[in-house]
Amino acid sequence: MAGVCRQRRPLSLPMSRTHNIDKLSGFLGPWRKTFQWLSTLLILLLPWFQPGGKSLLRIDVPTLSLHLFGQVLRIEELFLFLLFCLAFSIAFLLITLLSGRVWCGWACPQTTWNDLAEWFARVMKLEVRHNRLKGAVWRKTVVQLFYLFLAALVAANLIWYFIEPRRFFTNLFSGELPFGIWLTLLCLMLTIFLDLSFIRRLMCKEFCPYGRIQTALVDEATLTLQMPESEKERCIECCSCIASCPMEIDIRQGLQVECINCGRCLDACRKVMRSYQQPGLIRYTLGIDDLPIKSLFNPRSITLLLAFLVINFVLFFSIFTRTDASLKIAVSHTAESRILKSGKQATFFNAWINNRGTHAAIYQLSARTLTSDKVELKGQTDQLDMSAGQNRKVDFVLVSPPAREPFVVEFVLLDQKEQQLAVAEALISPVRD
Ligand code: SF4
Numbered sequence: 001m002a003g004v005c006r007q008r009r010p011l012s013l014p015m016s017r018t019h020n021i022d023k024l025s026g027f028l029g030p031w032r033k034t035f036q037w038l039s040t041l042l043i044l045l046l047p048w049f050q051p052g053g054k055s056l057l058r059i060d061v062p063t064l065s066l067h068l069f070g071q072v073l074r075i076e077e078l079f080l081f082l083l084f085c086l087a088f089s090i091a092f093l094l095i096t097l098l099s100g101r102v103w104c105g106w107a108c109p110q111t112t113w114n115d116l117a118e119w120f121a122r123v124m125k126l127e128v129r130h131n132r133l134k135g136a137v138w139r140k141t142v143v144q145l146f147y148l149f150l151a152a153l154v155a156a157n158l159i160w161y162f163i164e165p166r167r168f169f170t171n172l173f174s175g176e177l178p179f180g181i182w183l184t185l186l187c188l189m190l191t192i193f194l195d196l197s198f199i200r201r202l203m204c205k206e207f208c209p210y211g212r213i214q215t216a217l218v219d220e221a222t223l224t225l226q227m228p229e230s231e232k233e234r235c236i237e238c239c240s241c242i243a244s245c246p247m248e249i250d251i252r253q254g255l256q257v258e259c260i261n262c263g264r265c266l267d268a269c270r271k272v273m274r275s276y277q278q279p280g281l282i283r284y285t286l287g288i289d290d291l292p293i294k295s296l297f298n299p300r301s302i303t304l305l306l307a308f309l310v311i312n313f314v315l316f317f318s319i320f321t322r323t324d325a326s327l328k329i330a331v332s333h334t335a336e337s338r339i340l341k342s343g344k345q346a347t348f349f350n351a352w353i354n355n356r357g358t359h360a361a362i363y364q365l366s367a368r369t370l371t372s373d374k375v376e377l378k379g380q381t382d383q384l385d386m387s388a389g390q391n392r393k394v395d396f397v398l399v400s401p402p403a404r405e406p407f408v409v410e411f412v413l414l415d416q417k418e419q420q421l422a423v424a425e426a427l428i429s430p431v432r433d
């Protein structure tokens, strides 16, 4: 709610008011815009960067794997997925605990696209009020077409995190984009278009769950934007802070859940007060009480930071120390073991081999028993050509002496230099009569 807006001259007060973190007197707008665009461009362009042909971040649905900075984590390595999600969530909690909704105002793509959408509407001489555009119909049509273009770009950008962009465009232009992807793309486009056209800031105010979670996370030292009580007497009631606020709130009324910490009101107030040779009244403080920097190091933040560091250490240690290949073996459910004419036993197996490395490789599979019994493999178990990241199912038969009682066979995956890459065990059971 806006307060009184009746500009008057400021009281003449000393310039030497001190506060803990807001000693800057310049404007934050250029910094915020640079940061916003860098983070939005990073999200837009990240899928295009593929050093060594490997995606930096992509979920490959057909192979159920996560591509993470050149590493491929398969669904079998679920604990790595979970660690990744946990590290990501804790980082978000920590950032929120320390800096409140700074993410929303300074980095969230929703805010950046909204800023761009409203900027374009103003360029087209439309009035932007309460998520509505007012002005000539032809101007609104041009703006809506621009929003449609933005919606297509953002929707495609989201798809690129599942289908690498070059393949996406090749399939798109050759008409080979699967129906499911088309449907997803169109649904995303429609949602984003409606968001840009009719919802915009309402999303941050009412719907975004992060804003609600943030209310529960802030503590007495969280970065806050406010006009301290001690400055109220200096306010000249020009309302520039309200006019500049994209969320249409009056920061002079105190901390509000809708505030995205963007700092526009701070800049607006600094600009006005500068003409009176006075510092601005709105500032970033640590908590309402403007605590010192050391208050950031409290038990909650230290616990979260430690948890974040430990989880990341475990995650990266697990990723970088795992072998270049994995092997899973299971007795076939579709073919029963049997005794051959030679008197030997044939047991049917399925193997799943995964090349986790970043290069193609040729593998071979061998088997050995813990006793001196000789076993051999039938089927294609050598010269297994595997491209980088490929997961391959191999069916084969183990020929062994007839089992009188269950015994263990060890299967070994070897590379071309006969180096052992992975080992898996299986139990050979006697053939049922
Ligand atoms: S009150 Fe200030 S910091 Fe908060 S959303 Fe409005 S302009 Fe941004």
Ligand code: SF4
Residues within 6 Å of the ligand: 227, 234, 235, 236, 237, 238, 239, 240, 241, 242, 252, 268, 269, 270, 272, 281, 282
């Ligand atoms: S911009 Fe500053 S001086 Fe003007 S109303 Fe807001 S807080 Fe008061």
